Amino acid sequence: MIMQILIVLLLVSSGFFFAVGTLGLIRMPDTYTRMHASTKCDTLGAGLALLAIALYNGISIISVKSILVIVFIWITNPTAAHIIAKSKYNSEKQNSDLKSLE
Amino acid sequence: MKSLSVSHGFYFVLLLGFWLILSQGISIEILFVGSGAAVLIMLYSRSMLYGTEDTSLFQPRKLMFFFKFVLIMLIEILKSNIQVAKIVLSPSLPISPSFVKVKKTFKKDLHKVIYANSVTLTPGTLTVDVDEEGFLVHALTNEAAEGLKDSIIEKSVDHLEVK
Amino acid sequence: MDTVFLATTIFLAVLTFICLYRAYAGPTAADRVVAIDVISTKVAVLIAFLSILTGQESFIDVALVYAMIGFVMTIAVSKYLEKGKLY
Numbered sequence: 001m002i003m004q005i006l007i008v009l010l011l012v013s014s015g016f017f018f019a020v021g022t023l024g025l026i027r028m029p030d031t032y033t034r035m036h037a038s039t040k041c042d043t044l045g046a047g048l049a050l051l052a053i054a055l056y057n058g059i060s061i062i063s064v065k066s067i068l069v070i071v072f073i074w075i076t077n078p079t080a081a082h083i084i085a086k087s088k089y090n091s092e093k094q095n096s097d098l099k100s101l102e
Numbered sequence: 103m104k105s106l107s108v109s110h111g112f113y114f115v116l117l118l119g120f121w122l123i124l125s126q127g128i129s130i131e132i133l134f135v136g137s138g139a140a141v142l143i144m145l146y147s148r149s150m151l152y153g154t155e156d157t158s159l160f161q162p163r164k165l166m167f168f169f170k171f172v173l174i175m176l177i178e179i180l181k182s183n184i185q186v187a188k189i190v191l192s193p194s195l196p197i198s199p200s201f202v203k204v205k206k207t208f209k210k211d212l213h214k215v216i217y218a219n220s221v222t223l224t225p226g227t228l229t230v231d232v233d234e235e236g237f238l239v240h241a242l243t244n245e246a247a248e249g250l251k252d253s254i255i256e257k258s259v260d261h262l263e264v265k
Numbered sequence: 266m267d268t269v270f271l272a273t274t275i276f277l278a279v280l281t282f283i284c285l286y287r288a289y290a291g292p293t294a295a296d297r298v299v300a301i302d303v304i305s306t307k308v309a310v311l312i313a314f315l316s317i318l319t320g321q322e323s324f325i326d327v328a329l330v331y332a333m334i335g336f337v338m339t340i341a342v343s344k345y346l347e348k349g350k351l352y
Contacts, residue, residue, distance in 0.1 A: 004266060011273045017183055018307065022280045024190040025287050025303060031295045032240045033199055034287070036228055037190055038303045043223065044183045049273070049310050053317060056266070064123055065325045066313060069332055073306065076336040078222035078229075080302050083340055085230045085240065087347035088295040124326060 007052050014048035017041045031088055039081040046073050114140050171258045175220060178255065182225035189242070202247045205236040206256065213259055220255045267318070274314045281307045298342050305335030 024037020050070045054063040117140035125132050189196060208214050218229040221239060226246025231238040241247035281304055288300035309332040316324030345351055 007266070008269050011269055015273055015276050017187070018277060018280055020183075020187045020190050021303065022283050024186065025284060025300065027190060027195065028197075029195075030199070031293060031299065032228060032230075033197060033242060034296065035299055036226070036240075036242050037186055038299060039228070040179070040182050040186050040223065042303055042306050044179060046306055046310050049277075050313060053313055056270075056317065061123070062316070062322055062325050065329060068120075068123065069309065069313065069325070069329050072329070072332055073309070075219070076332070077306065078219040080336055080339040080343075081222055081299075082218060082229050083343045084295055084298050084302065085228060087343040088293070089230050089238070090347050124329075 003055060007055050010048050010052040010055070014045045014052065017045035017048065021045060032085060035081050035085060039077060043074060043077045046070070046077075110144070113144055117143055167261060171216075171261075174254060174258055175223065178220075178224045182223065185225045186242075197242055198244050200241055200244075200247055201230070202239045202241050202250060203236060204239055204250060207234070207236055208259065217255065217259045220259070221250075224253070224255055225249075270314060270317050274311065274318065277307055277311050277314070281311070294346055298339065298346070301342075302335065302339045305331070305338065309335065 018041065021038050021041030024041065025034050028034040028037055047070050050066045050073075054066045054070075057063045057066075114137075118136050121136035121139065122128065122132070125136070206217075208217060214232060218232060218237060221227050221229045221237070226242040227250060228240045228242075229237055230240050239247075239250060241250065284300050284304050284307070288297050288304070291297045291300060309328045312324055312328040312331055316322065316328070341351060
């Protein structure tokens with residue numbers, strides 16, 4: 001019974017954080033601030049949702065695999081955000097260099 | 103090829119464990135093919151796995167520090183999410199974005215990666231670029247930009263490096 | 266319990282379509298890459314939910330592989346945007 005309440009709580013909070021991330025992606029004014037909202041909230045939302053799946057299945061191979069997906073997403077999501085921000089920053093810098101030359 | 107060390111064994115166990123999790127059940131053939139694939143992957147990506155730096159994360163004492171660091175990170179991630187939720191849900195969007203240069207560098211690439219990823223996940227900051235002098239960080243609010251100096255993450259990564 | 270999972274799945278699917286707006290309207294290419302990255306994370310979680318709803322255990326492997334492919338895709342497109350080539 002306590003487990004079920006915990007699972008429902010995890011699912012609802014993961015839905016809340018996913019919604020906040022999406023709202024931030026739509027509302028924020030420029031690329032970097034959009035990245036702030038989407039990266040953080042999506043990482044936590046995915047972690048909570050997959051934790052709920054692991055708790056629902058108990059001790060089984062599915063739980064191990066979903067924990068594996070959590071670890072993978074939590075390592076790769078900040079890296080992906082960093083590489084998008086870097087490519088945006090460097091291409092903007094090149095463009096402003098070209099403009100100052102002209 | 104270099105002689106076998108502890109880190110070689112660690113990578114082998116890691117790759118074989120991943121193979122066993124993904125395969126259905128355990129039999130002689132599965133173990134045989136998995137060990138062959140693990141050795142081949144280690145040979146192929148040798149320069150990536152154990153380059154010039156020694157991998158110091160594999161000592162038991164370091165692992166203890168690392169788990170403590172992961173616990174600190176989990177609390178920081180929760181805090182940052184609640185802060186971002188507050189900012190996004192407030193009608194006026196109270197943000198003042200700016201770029202900050204953090205003059206702080208670590209000897210090993212592994213610690214640079216850990217620091218950059220942690221900064222991305224902590225409240226209001228996002229790592230943009232890394233060079234020899236330090237990290238270029240984008241801050242969402244002014245408080246986040248000021249809180250970046252002597253933060254708890256920086257101290258923890260220092261701790262991880264020195265001990 | 267299944268209804269809660271079903272409701273969360275439908276909610277996530279709707280959110281994924283809302284993210285598609287940013288991929289359509291985003292003024293720069295980087296905005297579109299951010300939107301696609303977010304969508305790929307959400308779809309990986311959606312596939313994991315589907316494995317609960319349909320009772321197919323092997324779908325969780327698909328979620329793992331989808332998360333990996335999404336990460337590689339993001340890195341490839343970002344590198345292409347930055348340098349104009351992939352290597």
